[in-house]
Structures are given as structure tokens and as C-alpha cells.
Amino acid sequence: MSAPNKSYDPVEVEALKPEAIARMRDEALAAFAAAGDLEALREAKVAHTGDRSPLALANREIGALPPHAKADAGKRVGGARGEVNRALKARQEELEAERDARVLVEEAVDVTLPYDRVQPGARHPLTTLMERIEDVFVAMGYEVAEGPEAEAEWFNFDALNFEPDHPARAMQDTFFVRSPEGTGTAGPGTVGEGDSGVVLRTHTSPVQARALLGRELPVYVICPGRVYRSDELDATHTPVFHQVELLAVDEGLTMADLKGTLDHMVQALFGAGMKTRLRPNYFPFTEPSAEMDMECYVCRGASVGDPDRPCRTCGSEGWIELGGCGMVNPRVLTACGVDPEKYSGFAFGFGIERMLMFRHNVEDMRDMVEGDVRFTRPFGMEI
Template identity: 75%
Template sequence: MSAPNSSYDPVEVTPLHPDEVARMRDEALAAIAAADSLDALKEARIAHAGDRSPLALANREIGALPPAARADAGKRVGGARREVSEALKARQATLEEERDARVLVEETVDVTLPWNRVPRGARHPLTTVAERMADIFVGMGFEVAEGPEVEAEWFNFDALNFLPDHPARTMQDTFFVESASGAESGLVLRTHTSPVQVRALLERELPLYVVAPGKTFRTDELDATHTPVFHQLEGLVVDEGITMAHLRGAIDAFVAGMFGEGLRTRFRASYFPFTEPSAEVDMECFVCRGASVGNPDAPCRTCSSEGWIEIGGCGVVNPRVLVAAGVDTDRYSGWAFGLGVERTLMFAHGVKDMHDMVEGDVRFTSAFGMEI
């Protein structure tokens, strides 16, 4: 910038010429008016009102004018810059109002819609039913026992009187676990929760009253009535003077607590390696209570008009099982039972297909809610 010069004519300085100042002002006002967004207005502000804008550069030339010429040039340039500044403020306010109005339309909230958009959760009914079954026995004085799902063959078979050539040991029924080298590991995915009974005998003091709910595994194909992963609840009592009559009483109490009062039960002779004598347990159909038997006019889908429903197996603990766990069979005796959780759920709630229990469809589980 040059120093003041008394012979300097401001009219001859192009940026300070009235026509040039008016042109720069008009260009700035046109750019501001054409800005259709706040971003575009920001660009117009930098171009026409920033430190390097034409009017800002012209304002710097005023200092080089003689004192007599500065006032007139200052008024001319200052007036133009003031008009540009006011135009920017007005356009800023207009664009902000348009933005706010647009946001109110685009982001409007319908307060009449449901406020809770997160669907309500539900426990899986198998969990609920298993806990309810266990609670019935806990109410009778039993304790809950647990064990590993990957089990040693000795606990799963040998200690329960399964002979080495028993069919349950074959690959048709059992998942065997290989070691890292591919050799036999002596481990299986437990085929029942009975190994927990053996562990309880080894770990706890007698007398013993336990129930063992848990997951079991067998090489079954998934269909309407079978699944390779299913749940059982087994019970074990070992005490002095224990008889089948005590077992019958416990089963009757369970049926009354789970399905309702007044239902009869019956035992049918059967065979299990770990109990002797053994029996299958049936209960009276809780839907027809036997009224459908021989009555074609009133068929019952629950019991197929047989009047009875099989719910599990039971029996007096085989002395060989007690001996394997170090129990004095001259002093102690006991009984055990096994109940299917899936089977109980199907009977209690009318579930017809195992697929519904394992496929994870929330429409199935949500019907049972969050009962605890």
C-alpha cells in the first residue's frame, strides 16, 4: 500500500470509483439473493464480505488517499459494505426460517403412535417348565443337583450298570467325543441326566434327596416328536427304609402340582439297567379324565382316547449303582425317576411339534411371556 499523496485523485483509483463500488455491491447483493441454502450463503459471505472480497480490498485503498478524499471514499465503500452486511443478515434469517419449517415437516413425530417400539421379551417355555417341575420337588424337600454335559463314560454308562455291549453305547444313540489326536477320549455328550445322580452319591452325604434338570443328547433326527437335544428332570432318593410306596407318593404329588388335583397314576412294568424293579409311569388324561375311552362321540386328542398319558420312567435303584458309588446296600435303598421336560410341555400346553421348541420363532415363545 502506497503512502498518502496530496496529488492523488481518488476518481482515478479503479476500486474506489463510484461505478466500480456500485458494481461490486450489486454483485454481492445478487449472489446473496441467489443463495438457496445456508451453505451457499456461507460461500457468498466469504466471496463478497470476507477479508479478500473486492469491497474489503477497496477499503484498504482508502488509507492511501489524501485526507480530504478519504471521507468521501469511506462513505461510499462503507455504505456498500453495510448494505451487503444487512443483506447477509436478512438472507440468513430467511434461510434459517425455511430450514426450521422444513425440519418440522420432515422430522415431525406422531405422538399418537405407541411409545414403546421395543417388543416385549419372553422366556423360553422349556426353561419355565423345567424350573416349575423342579420347584414342585423342592417344595417336597429335594435339592437341585447339576453336572457336566460332556461326561465321562464311567458316569454315563458303567456306574449306571450299562454293560459294555449295551446298545446305548453304540454310535446310533450316543455322541462320542474324540480327543485332539482322533483317539477315543472316554468322553460322551451325556445321554441322560442320570450321571448327575452318581455324582451326587459320591459328593453328598446320605440321606440324599435330589432332582437333576438338564440338557441331554442322542443321535435322533429332528421331527415332530424327537430332537437330538432335549431336556430331562431326574430324581433320586437314597435313605434308610425307602420303598416303591414313597416313589408312588412323590409321583402323585408331582402330577397334582403340575397338571391338577385328582388325577390318578399307574405303574407299568418295564426295564432300565439302573433300576430294579422298573416301571413306566402313566397319569390319567387331564383333559378327558378317561371319559373318551370307548366313546367315539367324544374323542380326546391329548390321550388318543386311551385315557392315560405316559410321563416317564422310574424304579428302585439297582444295588449295583449304589455299590459303584460306595453306598452300603445293607443299610440304604433308594428309588429314581426320569421325566421329559419337552413331553411335559407338550401335554401341559398342547404343543404338537418339536420344531416349535427349537427353531427360535418368537411367535411361539412370546405366547408364554415372562413367567418366573
């Protein structure tokens, strides 16, 4: 067995040479100094202090050195990283101060203006859009149905043919309402410990079951409302959002009736001549099931196969996915006391936020929930 290489010189490692460390440090400091705003500084931070930055990679090389060589290399790299972090902090404080000073000037309010000159407010566009969708279906003979947001698991899952081990029931997707300590129905140590059998509804589909149980057949209802899922808040996701659910149960209903209803809805909301298509899919509460796409309202399919006319809205595919639909699963009808041999039905569900983004080119879903009047005011006051 050979002895350790005690003559190993860390300076000979390219990434650990003093001049290389100094160069990495100077590049980071220059990048921070050149950042003109906080967004540019964030990019420079990732490039020069992130896990794949040059100094971070050089720091990893130290682990391969013999013990007597690690101290000197560590001091060299650690000192450089310390300088970089101090420069980053100082530059961030400068840019934040500049931003705050700019906001104070740009968004200043003149308190000497006459107090009665109040700008008109605006209804939230989500509310306006939900009511417009309701109007479309009420004109077709549908009723508006509502249900509780804190919903029993039976309505939210079991009545809709979700198996006990279905992934949608997991804590990663669903907010469970805990019962008082010691009164839970689940055994100790299980995922559902302290579970009261109540969840914050993950979709508006439970209103379908409540409508079938509480109304005489036939049933034609539209169910708008707020739903909850454990998603992160970002540009395209939010843990609290809105859905609209459609349910029709009558004798002799078919997929053709569903398709005609969807065509009418899309044309009423996006303009005459808009087309829809159905793609096979799977949902526990419908069989057969489909994803509904509508024709791209910007390019109307003209961008497909034409590199000279790209469409950012549909990605030059010509279609935009809107929501899921299908014929109501006979198991759902049976669970709600409806004879599937006599009655059939169809259902459709989609997100209101997603439709608002389509209709009005809203790029960031966070704008819908921050309560800034500068977002709602351009939509006006519709009654």
C-alpha cells in the same frame, strides 16, 4: 433253446403305449398346475415323480424289453419324465415366489414407528417349566443338583449298570467326544477308534452318581439339564433336549414312597385329582423298574370304550405315558459307595419337551428350538 423274441413290440405293453405315456404326463402337469401351495405341490410331486408314480413304474417296464426295442421306449418315457420335471420346477418357483411376496407383506415391519415402543419379551417355556418342576420338589425338601454335559463314560454308562455291549452305547444313540488323533484308547478299526472316554450325556442320570459320590446320605436331589442323542429333528424328536431326573436314597424307602412322590408331582403340575399308574418295565439302573402313566388330563379316562367321545390326546386309552422310574439298582448303589443292605432309593426321569407338549398342546417340537418369538411370547414372562 428258443431264439430271442425280436418281433416284440413295446407299444403292445399297456404302460408303454404312446397314449398311456401322454396321459400320465398330462395328469402330472395338471396336478402341478392345480397345486395352490407348496404343501399341495409336495404331495403332487410324490404322486407323479416318486418311486411308485405311473411314469416310474412304466420306466421299469423298459428293462424287460429286447435291446432293439429299449431305445424307442426309453425316449418316449424319458421325454415325458423330462417334461414333468421341468413343469414341477417351474411351478415350484412360482409358488415360492408367491410365498415370499406374501411373507413380505404379512410380516412387514414399519420402521417409522416410535423406537421406544418395544414389545415385551418372554422367557422360553422350557426354562419356565423346569423351574416350576424344581419348585415342586424343593418344597418337598429336595436339592437341585447339576453335572457336566460332556460326561465321562463311567458316569454316563458304567456307574448306571450299562453293560459294555449295551445298545445305548452305540454310535447310533450316543455322541462320542473324539480324543486328539493318535491318543484314542480303542484299537485300530474299531467303532471306538479315537474315543476319549467322554460322551455328550445321553440322560441326566449321571448326576445321580455324582450326587451319591459328593453328598452325605441321605440324598434327595432333582437334576434338570440338557441331554444329547443322535436323533433326527422332527415334530416329536430332537437331538438336543431336556430331562429332569429325580433321586432319593435313604433308609427304608420303598415303591410306595415313589408312587406317592409321583402322585404329588402330577397333581402339582396338572391339577388336583390326577392319578398315576405304574407298568412293569426294564432299565439297567433300577430294579424293579416301571413306566409311569398319568391319567389323561383332557378326558380323565371318560373316552375309554366310548366311541361317541373320542380323545385325540390319549387315543381314547385314558392314560398318557410320562417317564420311567423304579428302585435304584443295588449295583448302582455299590458303584457309588453306598451300602445296599442299609440304604435303598428310588429314581424317576422324564423329558421336559414332552411334558411341555402335554401341558400346552404344542404339536411340533421344532417350534421349541427355532427361536421364533411368536412361539415364546404367548407363554408370557414368569419370574
